[in-house]
Amino acid sequence: xxxxxxxxxxxxxxxxxxxxxxxxxxxxxxxxxxxxxxxxxxxxxxxxxxxxxxxxxxxxxxxxxxxxxxxxxxxxxxxxxxxxxxxxxxxxxxxxxxxxxxxxxxxxxxxxxxxxxxxxxxxxxxxxxxxxxxxxxxxxxxxxxxxxxxxxxxxxxxxxxxxxxxxxxxxxxxxxxxxxxxxxxxxxxxxxxxxxxxxxxxxxxxxxxxxxxxxxxxxxxxxxxxxxxxxxxxxxxxxxxxxxxxxxxxxxxxxxxxxxxxxxxxxxxxxxxxxxxxxxxxxxxxxxxxxxxxxxxxxxxxxxxxxxxxxxxxxxxxxxxxxxxxxxxxxxxxxxxxxxxxxxxxxxxxxxxxxxxxxxxxxxxxxxxxxxxxxxxxxxxxxxxxxxxxxxxxxxxxxxxxxxxxxxxxxxxxxxx
Amino acid sequence: xxxxxxxxxxxxxxxxxxxxxxxxxxxxxxxxxxxxxxxxxxxxxxxxxxxxxxxxxxxxxxxxx
Numbered sequence: 470x471x472x473x474x475x476x477x478x479x480x481x482x483x484x485x486x487x488x489x490x491x492x493x494x495x496x497x498x499x500x501x502x503x504x505x506x507x508x509x510x511x512x513x514x515x516x517x518x519x520x521x522x523x524x525x526x527x528x529x530x531x532x533x534x535x536x537x538x539x540x541x542x543x544x545x546x547x548x549x550x551x552x553x554x555x556x557x558x559x560x561x562x563x564x565x566x567x568x569x570x571x572x573x574x575x576x577x578x579x580x581x582x583x584x585x586x587x588x589x590x591x592x593x594x595x596x597x598x599x600x601x602x603x604x605x606x607x608x609x610x611x612x613x614x615x616x617x618x619x620x621x622x623x624x625x626x627x628x629x630x631x632x633x634x635x636x637x638x639x640x641x642x643x644x645x646x647x648x649x650x651x652x653x654x655x656x657x658x659x660x661x662x663x664x665x666x667x668x669x670x671x672x673x674x675x676x677x678x679x680x681x682x683x684x685x686x687x688x689x690x691x692x693x694x695x696x697x698x699x700x701x702x703x704x705x706x707x708x709x710x711x712x713x714x715x716x717x718x719x720x721x722x723x724x725x726x727x728x729x730x731x732x733x734x735x736x737x738x739x740x741x742x743x744x745x746x747x748x749x750x751x752x753x754x755x756x757x758x759x760x761x762x763x764x765x766x767x768x769x770x771x772x773x774x775x776x777x778x779x780x781x782x783x784x785x786x787x788x789x790x791x792x793x794x795x796x797x798x799x800x801x802x803x804x805x806x807x808x809x810x811x812x813x814x815x816x817x818x819x820x821x822x823x824x825x826x827x828x829x830x831x832x833x834x835x836x837x838x839x840x841x842x843x844x845x846x847x848x849x850x851x852x853x854x855x856x857x858x859x860x861x862x863x864x865x866x867x868x869x870x871x872x873x874x875x876x877x878x879x880x881x882x883x884x885x886x
Numbered sequence: 887x888x889x890x891x892x893x894x895x896x897x898x899x900x901x902x903x904x905x906x907x908x909x910x911x912x913x914x915x916x917x918x919x920x921x922x923x924x925x926x927x928x929x930x931x932x933x934x935x936x937x938x939x940x941x942x943x944x945x946x947x948x949x950x951x
């Protein structure tokens with residue numbers, strides 16, 4: 470019998486694990502540890518609605534003090550975990566305090582990859598609510614914004630800054646930043662999207678240095694050009710928060726290495742969930758680590774089940790799902806496009822005028838060498854999202870998926886390639 | 887027996903609910919959740935709880951009747 474579960478990390482993966490344990494009728498002790506002193510909050514709005522000043526923080530709280538008390542989740546906030554004593558089954562906190570466990574769930578998430586450039590002030594990364602507040606304060610003042618990194622976080626920040634009326638330039642060493650994920654053809658449409666919204670891009674160019682202070686920053690590019698900025702945002706990826714486990718004896722390799730049940734490979738009473746977990750995905754036949762919101766929630770449900778039901782373990786093999794809101798595009802990606810070798814596009818994404826009313830909409834379907842449907846990227850098309858997710862969940866062939874999506878599109882939307 | 891509710895203004899069309907409980911939730915062409923039924927059985931409760939929990943904007947709820 471597991472008398473106590475300690476969850477390290479109070480973001481969505483940790484909170485949802487605690488809630489799922491209680492909902493699953495686990496009656497033992499649950500302790501939820503968080504390094505930040507804020508009550509648990511959600512992260513997606515930090516680059517969008519919260520950054521834009523549209524949503525107050527209360528709107529995306531994950532767990533109130535009352536809800537925690539009601540669910541008998543002991544919240545310990547404001548102290549980071551320092552290391553894990555696997556032999557003694559104790560989490561050792563930064564203040565020296567030790568918290569014993571029968572099962573521990575590691576949910577320490579990830580952090581923004583630090584900026585390799587240093588300026589006096591006005592240079593931001595975005596990960597926490599404090600980061601978002603600091604960036605919002607700088608974006609409130611007029612002046613040009615340079616975003617380093619053309620991935621989803623960078624693009625969302627660029628779109629938000631643009632909506633606040635700022636002049637925005639994005640820099641990325643790749644010519645088609647989203648092409649790395651979605652292929653060059655689809656990726657190019659994301660480049661056009663920035664231009665249509667009057668955001669400038671310097672793609673295929675790296676950053677050499679950032680100097681100065683808020684309001685008066687100079688960004689030097691590797692191609693010799695110089696940009697001036699009031700604010701610089703660096704969005705160049707995330708790193709799992711696993712360095713605190715270096716002395717634990719756990720196998721850590723870009724995340725805590727786990728089996729298909731999300732148990733640490735060399736300590737079955739240690740589970741990992743969310744951004745920090747590198748588990749064996751049986752569908753892919755390799756280990757993977759996923760940094761998306763829905764993965765944190767789905768994995769939390771699986772981990773809670775496996776913690777409470779060690780006699781009936783469930784393998785975690787999700788269909789990945791991530792969304793991004795950029796300008797007037799709602800973008801959703803299902804499955805893993807990087808596992809594909811070719812794709813087919815249905816819709817009018819590159820030709821916004823083709824749809825008389827409403828926003829452009831499209832779906833790109835991806836297939837691998839065995840003609841299996843592996844992924845879809847959807848823009849502004851909710852029905853296509855649902856269809857694609859269902860088909861991926863049942864392991865549809867690419868031809869079946871293509872014919873169903875074409876049928877959904879109707880005669881007006883012929884495949885382009 | 888329990889009753890499901892949705893905040894149609896808050897819904898953003900992420901469709902996590904449709905995947906969790908397809909017999910209770912669908913999504914319309916504009917990306918707003920559609921409730922296929924309002925009262926659910928005890929057997930459906932676990933799936934509906936999962937759907938409620940997986941909504942990124944907390945637009946769903948379930949209440950005991």
